[in-house]
Amino acid sequence: MTTDTDVFEEHRPVLLGVAYRMLGRVADAEDVVQEAWLRWSGADRTEVREPRGYLVRVTTRLAIDRLRQVKARGEAYVGPWLPEPYVTDFADTVPDTAERAVLADSVSLAVLVVLESLSPLERAVFVLREAFGYPYAEIAAMLERGEPAVRQLAGRARKHVEERRPRYEVDPVQRRDLTERFLVAAAEGDIEGLIALLAPDVRLVGDSGGKTKAPLRVLDTADKVGRFMAGVARKGVPGLSFRFLELNGGPAVLASRGDSPDSVFQLDVLDGRIQCVYIIRNPDKLRSLAVV
Numbered sequence: 001m002t003t004d005t006d007v008f009e010e011h012r013p014v015l016l017g018v019a020y021r022m023l024g025r026v027a028d029a030e031d032v033v034q035e036a037w038l039r040w041s042g043a044d045r046t047e048v049r050e051p052r053g054y055l056v057r058v059t060t061r062l063a064i065d066r067l068r069q070v071k072a073r074g075e076a077y078v079g080p081w082l083p084e085p086y087v088t089d090f091a092d093t094v095p096d097t098a099e100r101a102v103l104a105d106s107v108s109l110a111v112l113v114v115l116e117s118l119s120p121l122e123r124a125v126f127v128l129r130e131a132f133g134y135p136y137a138e139i140a141a142m143l144e145r146g147e148p149a150v151r152q153l154a155g156r157a158r159k160h161v162e163e164r165r166p167r168y169e170v171d172p173v174q175r176r177d178l179t180e181r182f183l184v185a186a187a188e189g190d191i192e193g194l195i196a197l198l199a200p201d202v203r204l205v206g207d208s209g210g211k212t213k214a215p216l217r218v219l220d221t222a223d224k225v226g227r228f229m230a231g232v233a234r235k236g237v238p239g240l241s242f243r244f245l246e247l248n249g250g251p252a253v254l255a256s257r258g259d260s261p262d263s264v265f266q267l268d269v270l271d272g273r274i275q276c277v278y279i280i281r282n283p284d285k286l287r288s289l290a291v292v
Contacts, residue, residue, distance in 0.1 A: 007051050008040050014052070014132070015059045017107070021127045022063035022120075023070075024083035024112045026288045032062045056132075057142040060124050067120040078210025080218055082278060083112040084285040085247045085264045104170050104249025106131035109278050110268055112248070114164045118157055125150055126157040168268035168275055175269050176244065176251040182267065182274060183242070183253065186229040194226035199273040204228060209282035225277060237262070254289055261286035 015036055019029035036059045048054045086107060105111060106127070115123050124143060128134045136154070140147040169175070178197060185193035204225045206214030219225050239257045246252070252266040264286065268276040280286065 004041060008037055008055070011052050011055050015055055017103075018056060018059050018127060018132065019063045020086050021107060021112070021115070021131055022060070022067060022123055024116065025285075026084045026086055028066055028070075029063075032059060032066055035062050053138065053142075056128075056134075060128065060142055064120045064124055067123065071120070078208070079214065079216040080205045080207055081113075081116070082109055082205060082207035082280050082285075083248070085252070085280055085289060087289070088246050088249050101170050103131065107249045108168075108170075108268075109248050109266060110166050110168060110276065111161065114161050117164070118160060121145075122153050122157040122160070125153040126161065129154050130158070166268060166275060168270050170250065171269075172246075172251050174272070175267060178269050178272075178274055179244075179251060179253060179265070179267050182229075182277075183265070186233045189230045189233050191226045191230045194229055195222045197274050198222035198225055199270070199275050202274055202276065204277040204279065206279040207282050207285070209284065211283055212281045214279055214281045229277075259290060261289045264289070 012033065015033045016029055019032040020026060023029050023032070036055060039058050039062075040055060043054070088104070088107060115126065118126065121143065125139055128139045128142070129136070134142075136147050136150050139154075140150045143150065145153075182194065182197050185197065200222055201220065202222050202225050204215065204219040206216075206219075208214035208216075210216075215228070219228055237255075237257075240255050240262060241257075242253050242255050244251055245254055247254075247264065247266060250266065252264055254264055255262045261283075262281070264278075264280040266278045267274050268278075
């Protein structure tokens with residue numbers, strides 16, 4: 001016999017995916033999904049014709065409310081902001097290559113940074129349409145908006161994202177290969193080797209939230225990024241271990257000291273060169289990786 005809990009757990013990955021893309025924060029997304037469970041457990045089943053649609057609608061509205069609260073607080077963040085790393089396993093769970101590429105792109109660090117500049121409603125429409133393929137009519141019903149208004153929101157959001165998103169390739173094999181070569185060159189302090197891997201206009205974005213060491217401004221140019229990485233390697237961090245895992249739809253490196261995550265590295269790649277280096281060191285954003 002299928003229980004209400006079984007139904008909810010069946011759809012939990014989708015709900016978490018929607019909430020995370022809306023918020024860029026794992027803890028907030030999990031809170032929203034928990035609140036959706038409370039709504040689901042108390043819902044009048046005679047009013048629920050299609051559980052997945054109901055749950056996505058509730059989760060989306062809760063995420064919009066949470067996003068509005070965050071924006072209203074206008075919290076000042078120290079240094080560049082990056083989303084909280086999100087463990088994905090698209091290669092194992094999504095057999096279709098094209099669908100996997102869409103999902104990976106929609107949860108990438110580059111796209112999520114751009115989504116931060118959308119309004120909550122624009123972001124909801126973009127996520128539901130571009131990442132999950134919902135028809136405009138269903139999105140309109142979920143958001144209690146007219147379909148023409150939803151189409152307008154979608155067009156505005158899509159134009160905004162396309163104008164600001166950096167170009168990169170999602171090929172995980174190439175990204176992993178370049179990541180390995182990048183880390184080896186950095187560990188050896190090989191500045192020339194590093195520069196050879198970097199695009200001339202490469203950017204390094206470090207997110208520490210002011211709570212640990214990382215650049216408080218975006219570094220640009222291959223020379224600056226190469227020298228910074230070589231300098232970090234020269235200083236050294238004793239007791240670090242490294243391992244690959246899939247984060248935000250692509251290969252990433254988790255550096256840990258014992259069981260404690262220290263940092264996450266991920267690269268954006270285009271035409272065989274590294275376009276952007278992301279380094280996340282804010283301990284608040286790494287807690288969920290302690291048990292990965």
